[in-house]
Amino acid sequence: MQRRRVVVTGMGAVAATGIGARALWEAARDGRSGVGRVRLQREVNNRVTIAAQIPDYDPTQYFDRALLAALDPFAQYALIAADEALAEAGLAEARPLGARTAVILGTGLGGSSTLDEQHRRVYIDQKRPEPLTIPRVMANSGASHISTRHGVTGPVFAVASACASAGQAVGLGLMLIRSGAVDRAIVGGSEAMITASVFSAWEGLRVLSPDRCRPFSRKRNGMVLGEGAGMFVLEAAECAAARGAEPLAELAGYGTTADARDLLRPDPAGAAACMRAALADAGLEPGELDYINAHGTGTVANDSSEAEALRQVFGNGLARIAVSSTKPVHGHALGAGGALELLITIMALRNGVVPPTLYCEELDPACDGLDVVPNTARAKPVRAAMSNSFAFGGINAALIVTQANPH
Amino acid sequence: MDNENAEHGELVGQILDVIAKEGMVDRARVTLDATLEDLGLKSMDVVIILSGIEEKFSVYIPIDGPLAEAKDVREFVGHVVEQIVRKEA
Numbered sequence: 001m002q003r004r005r006v007v008v009t010g011m012g013a014v015a016a017t018g019i020g021a022r023a024l025w026e027a028a029r030d031g032r033s034g035v036g037r038v039r040l041q042r043e044v045n046n047r048v049t050i051a052a053q054i055p056d057y058d059p060t061q062y063f064d065r066a067l068l069a070a071l072d073p074f075a076q077y078a079l080i081a082a083d084e085a086l087a088e089a090g091l092a093e094a095r096p097l098g099a100r101t102a103v104i105l106g107t108g109l110g111g112s113s114t115l116d117e118q119h120r121r122v123y124i125d126q127k128r129p130e131p132l133t134i135p136r137v138m139a140n141s142g143a144s145h146i147s148t149r150h151g152v153t154g155p156v157f158a159v160a161s162a163c164a165s166a167g168q169a170v171g172l173g174l175m176l177i178r179s180g181a182v183d184r185a186i187v188g189g190s191e192a193m194i195t196a197s198v199f200s201a202w203e204g205l206r207v208l209s210p211d212r213c214r215p216f217s218r219k220r221n222g223m224v225l226g227e228g229a230g231m232f233v234l235e236a237a238e239c240a241a242a243r244g245a246e247p248l249a250e251l252a253g254y255g256t257t258a259d260a261r262d263l264l265r266p267d268p269a270g271a272a273a274c275m276r277a278a279l280a281d282a283g284l285e286p287g288e289l290d291y292i293n294a295h296g297t298g299t300v301a302n303d304s305s306e307a308e309a310l311r312q313v314f315g316n317g318l319a320r321i322a323v324s325s326t327k328p329v330h331g332h333a334l335g336a337g338g339a340l341e342l343l344i345t346i347m348a349l350r351n352g353v354v355p356p357t358l359y360c361e362e363l364d365p366a367c368d369g370l371d372v373v374p375n376t377a378r379a380k381p382v383r384a385a386m387s388n389s390f391a392f393g394g395i396n397a398a399l400i401v402t403q404a405n406p407h
Numbered sequence: 408m409d410n411e412n413a414e415h416g417e418l419v420g421q422i423l424d425v426i427a428k429e430g431m432v433d434r435a436r437v438t439l440d441a442t443l444e445d446l447g448l449k450s451m452d453v454v455i456i457l458s459g460i461e462e463k464f465s466v467y468i469p470i471d472g473p474l475a476e477a478k479d480v481r482e483f484v485g486h487v488v489e490q491i492v493r494k495e496a
Binding site: 047 | 454457467469476
């Protein structure tokens with residue numbers, strides 16, 4: 001029996017580049033960074049002072065007061081991005097979406113800012129936490145709110161694999177549709193962990209750059225934290241066709257592996273195995289990819305390890321594949337990162353333009369062999385593209401998209 | 408770097424003490440010639456050691472930068488000494 005094909009029919013985004021998929025794509029393409037001075041709800045003695053946060057965000061523009069009381073920012077972002085994706089798919093008014101639809105949302109920490117505020121209330125103010133603390137904090141809150149809002153009664157759950165959360169959520173949606181368990185899945189990732197205590201905790205891990213994120217550059221010195229959400233509507237190709245929905249791209253392959261080694265230090269072998277698994281799943285040869293949106297965090301360890309993994313998988317063919325990291329634009333959005341980057345990857349495929357690696361200075365010799373598309377976007381026909389996500393905890397995810405209607 | 412380490416003998420000793428304490432390694436094994444691998448120190452241990460160094464010497468050392476390339480305890484300590492000396496200067 002032929003395997004079910006799965007297409008993307010809608011996308012949505014909330015990011016440091018603003019609200020909307022188009023704003024994210026245009027900023028990535030034009031190399032406009034959303035990084036600025038970090039805004040925290042409370043003063044702390046942080047040494048690092050930059051982050052990629054949502055500009056001019058006013059939740060009351062999107063939600064009424066009663067609903068807002070139950071929504072941590074991570075769930076708000078997920079809902080806004082899901083609404084955009086469903087609108088593009090032509091499903092905004094299709095409620096209830098029913099039992100043949102799934103919602104799978106990746107998130108690293110869930111409701112961080114709620115937890116942060118309520119801890120403060122308990123320990124400092126000596127008060128009881130607000131009554132809706134638990135439903136705001138829980139990692140499935142975002143997925144459950146999307147389910148409730150759109151009447152999704154099929155499988156609904158959260159995936160928590162740090163920076164690989166969104167990649168795995170999208171991949172699981174693909175697998176559920178292929179298996180026949182559902183016909184449609186609303187998938188992606190959301191993260192809002194730039195709170196005073198979590199930001200300080202990241203600083204304590206010593207992986208944040210004090211000035212800027214420069215993936216693959218010799219003088220790179222760390223990552224910049226981001227936040228936001230990226231959501232997609234995935235559908236079995238025959239279901240999308242039956243209702244006359246236009247596919248944006250085909251989601252052709254998914255691979256996920258674990259390093260089973262160091263908690264924080266990435267292993268090129270695990271990343272390489274992950275990319276090979278995604279290629280095999282898509283039925284593609286390495287040489288058929290034209291663009292790779294790298295994990296490219298800007299830390300010394302990630303970028304050299306990812307470069308080594310890319311050389312292992314693509315060999316001499318790597319020279320003709322464009323490989324860029326868009327993290328200098330939207331920051332490292334952790335559980336949402338894989339979704340924001342898949343969205344950019346799909347836009348690159350659709351527009352025949354590969355986005356640049358911003359702030360590229362001298363390429364690190366350890367990243368030799370990579371065409372990182374330094375600083376300026378490039379017109380390039382893209383038949384197939386991959387998006388990589390590699391997480392703390394040694395979890396890897398790679399997704400491959402192809403033209404929905406290959407010529 | 409060897410010169411620097413020799414010049415700051417007492418400081419080097421204190422840093423080795425922190426590595427042993429925070430990395431939970433027998434102090435006698437923490438020699439300048441040992442590699443982090445020899446001592447069984449993983450990425451998590453390095454983070455904890457750097458936190459200990461921050462507490463003791465009030466200097467924040469990122470995990471990236473020169474430290475990422477340290478091949479052995481000598482180089483690791485050399486970079487830490489350099490940061491502390493630069494801060495005091």
